[in-house]
Amino acid sequence: MSSATEHATTDVAHGHDEHAHDDHHHAIPTGIKRWLFTTNHKDIGTLYLWFAFIMFLVGGAMAMVIRAELFQPGLQIVDPNFFNQMTTVHGLIMVFGAVMPAFTGLANWLVPMMIGAPDMALPRMNNWSFWILPFAFAILLASLFVEGGGPAFGWTFYAPLSTTYSSDSTALFVFSVHIMGISSIMGAINVIVTIFNMRAPGMTWMKMPLFVWTWLITAFLLIAVMPVLAGVVTMVLTDKYFGTSFFDAAGGGDPVLFQHIFWFFGHPEVYIMILPAFGIISQIIPTFARKKLFGYASMVYATASIALLSFIVWAHHMFTTGMPLAAEMFFMFATMLISVPTGVKVFNWVATMWRGSMTFEVPMLFALAFIVLFTIGGLSGLMLAITPVDFQYHDTYFVVAHFHYVLVTGAVFSIMAAVYYWLPKWTGKMFDITLAKWHFWCSLISVNVLFFPMHFVGLAGMPRRIPDYALQFADFNKWISIGGFAFGLSQLIFLALLIKACRKQGEPVSDQVWEGAEGLEWEIPSPAPYHTFDTPPVVK
Amino acid sequence: MASHDPQNANGRLVLKLIGITLGMFGFGFALVPLYEVFCDITGINGKTEDEAAVYTAVEVDTSRWVTVEFLTRTNSGMPWEFEARTKRIKVNPGELHTVEFYVRNPARRDIVAQAIPSVSPGTAALYVNKTECFCFNHQPLGAGEEALMPMQFYVDPQLPEEIEVFTLQYTLYDVTEEAKEASETAALPTLDAVAVGS
Numbered sequence: 001m002s003s004a005t006e007h008a009t010t011d012v013a014h015g016h017d018e019h020a021h022d023d024h025h026h027a028i029p030t031g032i033k034r035w036l037f038t039t040n041h042k043d044i045g046t047l048y049l050w051f052a053f054i055m056f057l058v059g060g061a062m063a064m065v066i067r068a069e070l071f072q073p074g075l076q077i078v079d080p081n082f083f084n085q086m087t088t089v090h091g092l093i094m095v096f097g098a099v100m101p102a103f104t105g106l107a108n109w110l111v112p113m114m115i116g117a118p119d120m121a122l123p124r125m126n127n128w129s130f131w132i133l134p135f136a137f138a139i140l141l142a143s144l145f146v147e148g149g150g151p152a153f154g155w156t157f158y159a160p161l162s163t164t165y166s167s168d169s170t171a172l173f174v175f176s177v178h179i180m181g182i183s184s185i186m187g188a189i190n191v192i193v194t195i196f197n198m199r200a201p202g203m204t205w206m207k208m209p210l211f212v213w214t215w216l217i218t219a220f221l222l223i224a225v226m227p228v229l230a231g232v233v234t235m236v237l238t239d240k241y242f243g244t245s246f247f248d249a250a251g252g253g254d255p256v257l258f259q260h261i262f263w264f265f266g267h268p269e270v271y272i273m274i275l276p277a278f279g280i281i282s283q284i285i286p287t288f289a290r291k292k293l294f295g296y297a298s299m300v301y302a303t304a305s306i307a308l309l310s311f312i313v314w315a316h317h318m319f320t321t322g323m324p325l326a327a328e329m330f331f332m333f334a335t336m337l338i339s340v341p342t343g344v345k346v347f348n349w350v351a352t353m354w355r356g357s358m359t360f361e362v363p364m365l366f367a368l369a370f371i372v373l374f375t376i377g378g379l380s381g382l383m384l385a386i387t388p389v390d391f392q393y394h395d396t397y398f399v400v401a402h403f404h405y406v407l408v409t410g411a412v413f414s415i416m417a418a419v420y421y422w423l424p425k426w427t428g429k430m431f432d433i434t435l436a437k438w439h440f441w442c443s444l445i446s447v448n449v450l451f452f453p454m455h456f457v458g459l460a461g462m463p464r465r466i467p468d469y470a471l472q473f474a475d476f477n478k479w480i481s482i483g484g485f486a487f488g489l490s491q492l493i494f495l496a497l498l499i500k501a502c503r504k505q506g507e508p509v510s511d512q513v514w515e516g517a518e519g520l521e522w523e524i525p526s527p528a529p530y531h532t533f534d535t536p537p538v539v540k
Numbered sequence: 541m542a543s544h545d546p547q548n549a550n551g552r553l554v555l556k557l558i559g560i561t562l563g564m565f566g567f568g569f570a571l572v573p574l575y576e577v578f579c580d581i582t583g584i585n586g587k588t589e590d591e592a593a594v595y596t597a598v599e600v601d602t603s604r605w606v607t608v609e610f611l612t613r614t615n616s617g618m619p620w621e622f623e624a625r626t627k628r629i630k631v632n633p634g635e636l637h638t639v640e641f642y643v644r645n646p647a648r649r650d651i652v653a654q655a656i657p658s659v660s661p662g663t664a665a666l667y668v669n670k671t672e673c674f675c676f677n678h679q680p681l682g683a684g685e686e687a688l689m690p691m692q693f694y695v696d697p698q699l700p701e702e703i704e705v706f707t708l709q710y711t712l713y714d715v716t717e718e719a720k721e722a723s724e725t726a727a728l729p730t731l732d733a734v735a736v737g738s
Contacts, residue, residue: 121550189557197549223561231568243718246572249656250615250713254587257575261568322586324663 028530036131039123040530041108042426047130048105049419053498055097055137056412060488062090067484069467070477083467084152085144091155095273096180097137099407102415103276104129104187107215110422111191113521113528114209116200116537121193129186136179143172154465156266159247159258163239174237181226188222191215200520202539206297209519213300214279217307221268221275224311229265232258256321263314271310273407275303277374277414278345281367283519284421285349288364289356290516295348302341309338319390328387335385339378346375361514362436366417369444370410377405380455395465398458404451416443416494424513428527429506435497442490449483586662588708590676593669600634601697607631608695610639611709618714619647620681625688633697641674641710644686652680652719655710664706667696675710678719 028034038044065086069077078086108126112119120126144150151173153161162170195216199208208216235258238244245251247258278299286293293299315323315331323331349371358364380402384393393399416439424430453476458464462473469477500506512522520539524532579587608631610624626639645651655675659665670676674689681687 122554185561189554189561192557193550193553196553223557224564227561227563227565228568228571231565235569235572243721249711250654250715251718252590254575254579257572260575261571264571265568322660322662324582324661 037127039119039127041112041120041123041126042528042530044120044126044130045105045107045109046426048101048108051130051133052098052100052102052105052415053495055093055101057491057495058141059090059093059098060491062086062093063484064488066090067481070469071481072478073469073471073474075468078467080467081149081152084154084465085150087465088151088154088157089140089144092140092151092177093137094407095155095269096177096184097133099273099411099415100184101133103215103218103273103411104184106211106276106280106415106418106422107187107191109426110521111194111212111215112198113524113532114212114519115195115198115203116520116533116539117194117198118531118533118536120190121198122190125186126190129183129190132179133183136176136183139172139179140176143169143176146172156262157233157236158262159236159239159255162236163247166240170240171237174233177233178230181230184222185226188219188226191219192223195219200533200536200539206300207539209279210282210293210296210299210303211276211279214275214282214303217303218272218275221272221307221310225265225268225272228261229269232261232265235261256318259318259321260315263317264311266317267314268307268310270403270406271306273411274374275307277370277411278303280414280418280421281349281370282345284363284367284417285352287421287514287516287518288361288367289353289358291352291356293348294351294354295344298344299348302344305341306338309334309341313338316385316390319387320394332385332387336382339382342378346371346378359515361420362431362433362440363417363421363514365437365440366413366420369440370413370417373405373409373413373447377402377407377410380405392461393458395463396458397454397462397464400464401451401454401458404454408451409447413443419498421514422521423501424509425521425526425528427501427504427506428508428525429501429504430509431501431506432497435493435500439490439493439497442493443487446483446486446490450480450487451483453480453483582666586659586665588657588659588665588668588670588675592673592676593671595636595669595671595694598634598694599697600632602632604633604697605630606633606695606699606703607705609705609707610641611707612641612712613709614712615714618651618653618712620645620651620653620712622710622712624710631695633695633699636671636692636694638672638690638692641689641691642686643679643681643689643712645681645683648683650680650682650716651714652678652716653712654678654715655712658709658711660707660709661703664699664703667699667703668706668708669694669696678715680719 029037035043035047038047065078066083069075069083108120111117140150146169148167148169150169151157151162151166153166157173162173195208195212235244235246239246239248239253245253247253247255249255282293282299313331313335315327316335319328319331360368380398384390384399384402420431420436457473457476457480460473462469509526511524511526513526514522520533520537521528523537607628609628610626612622612624614620614622621642621644623642624639625642629637629639631637643653657673657675659668670691670693672690672692674691679687679689
């Protein structure tokens with residue numbers, strides 16, 4: 001990142017200014033009111049991050065139910081309908097409740113600090129966009145307890161599973177998705193307006209940190225596709241309750257149409273969950289390699305290319321629906337094309353490390369694990385993109401392995417890397433490094449025991465979303481479950497570490513925190529004061 | 541960047557972004573007719589025309605034989621017996637043929653059915669021209685009644701060379717409820733199957 005600062009003296013003066021300012025004008029409300037009524041980007045960022053982490057544990061608990069049932073063949077712990085509710089709600093919570101709010105929380109904390117803005121552009125809307133989220137997930141979780149059970153049709157809610165064959169609680173599912181969508185759209189609008197209008201003087205487009213760039217592009221993806229999701233759940237709602245036939249062949253509709261609309265949202269959605277991760281890794285690698293990011297401009301263009309390509313590849317989720325050959329070829333090659341900009345990114349990260357003075361602090365460990373394991377997920381994605389072989393892989397555990405590699409060891413690992421990287425800036429204290437290393441190594445080993453064998457059972461033909469399976473998959477599934485339990489327990493180490501960090505235990509850190517860290521957020525005091533950049537910094 | 545009037549600038553940008561959001565919400569719904577038009581033109585989802593074609597003197601290609609197979613199924617919860625009297629037929633493209641489908645309603649209630657055609661491979665759908673089909677209308681049958689439903693079609697000689705066999709499948713759906721609702725608000729649906737049944 002182009003280093004970008006006033007000299008140290010102004011900084012110090014600036015810091016003092018901040019405190020004086022606080023004392024004079026803003027009495028911060030205490031207790032629950034502080035959090036309910038806050039319009040401060042740092043408070044809201046913290047709320048988002050804790051909410052995401054709680055949802056991560058809730059969704060994780062559901063994954064534990066799934067793995068306990070699959071520990072051995074046969075039905076032993078839960079009945080199949082409940083198993084299906086677990087896979088469905090696990091997916092929904094992890095996508096909309098854990099990964100997306102975590103990225104929004106990071107954006108709230110970091111985007112204003114990185115571009116030298118005092119806050120987000122629309123602070124009151126920011127408060128709203130967070131506080132409607134708990135209601136969305138309360139509705140979704142409550143639907144599990146109504147008669148007939150919650151959604152059991154998979155997070156992709158294909159019609160007619162979600163229309164003709166779904167339980168009566170489907171309306172609750174639909175409304176909770178509506179609220180999640182509104183929340184994400186408001187968050188995205190806020191990010192875009194902040195980045196467009198509130199950059200410090202001199203912070204030109206091509207000087208913006210990559211995390212800001214990737215989030216800007218992500219925000220545009222969000223406002224482009226979340227409304228389409230809102231549309232498709234509305235169609236499911238009216239098909240189920242109001243007699244329309246969007247997806248009902250008997251009434252002139254077409255169930256395949258559902259898949260087209262859903263995946264028109266769904267494919268950009270997966271990039272919504274990975275582009276901010278690319279941004280995070282692009283911040284962390286240069287710090288601990290003590291070199292400038294290799295190919296900054298190409299990173300920006302690669303991110304934009306991935307975002308644009310994401311709109312023309314959706315039907316690669318639908319190769320087995322009986323598309324004509326020409327369409328299959330088109331979607332196959334368009335999908336493979338995405339590996340070019342993604343390859344540029346991986347190349348740039350590796351080139352950044354090349355001959356750098358590397359050290360392996362905890363954020364760097366997670367970032368390195370991200371690069372290796374995300375690439376494995378990317379390669380299995382490339383395999384799935386090959387139409388003829390997809391007919392074998394489709395709806396098997398190979399797909400499950402693929403998207404967990406890109407989402408868990410990709411998106412989730414990047415979020416953990418980000419938390420470890422910026423946590424000392426947020427709290428002013430270094431986190432417990434011993435616990436953090438335990439968390440890293442336990443997670444790294446268990447996550448691979450958990451997800452790697454899924455490739456094998458998938459290639460051998462084990463279908464996804466089933467509570468029982470053929471005997472020959474028993475050994476692998478036992479290992480997968482053991483890995484799953486270990487990965488779940490490893491996250492409790494993270495919880496302990498975060499509680500310690502929030503109690504402000506640990507060694508005080510310097511303003512820069514990490515030796516090689518560059519950027520505006522490392523020039524303000526640690527912990528970051530409640531209000532930063534009331535007077536904009538000058539970026540050279 | 542925040543120029544002269546930041547509040548105003550924010551407001552304008554927010555309005556634009558909300559505009560995009562609403563536009564994309566509309567686009568989600570616009571995908572429905574777009575999909576139908578697209579499939580209609582390309583025939584890729586295997587749906588045949590839902591209106592009768594007019595048979596104009598088409599040149600019959602006697603040098604070429606195409607096998608047409610007929611499959612029938614009923615949707616879940618639909619009690620009718622439904623079978624094609626002709627399972628497969630060899631035709632010359634351009635030649636007009638009539639095949640019959642047998643239906644019986646074994647239930648103790650009157651049922652209105654709707655048949656939905658599907659052609660596989662989907663690309664053949666564009667070249668199946670039906671001059672008469674029971675699938676164009678709702679088909680009511682009283683409890684215990686049976687009927688023969690005709691379907692008259694010809695294969696367009698433009699059918700791509702590589703297609704030597706294609707399958708035409710009909711699925712019967714129980715649309716009694718929908719038909720009742722429709723007849724309450726509008727005129728009765730056309731009842732032509734029973735009359736035709738011999």
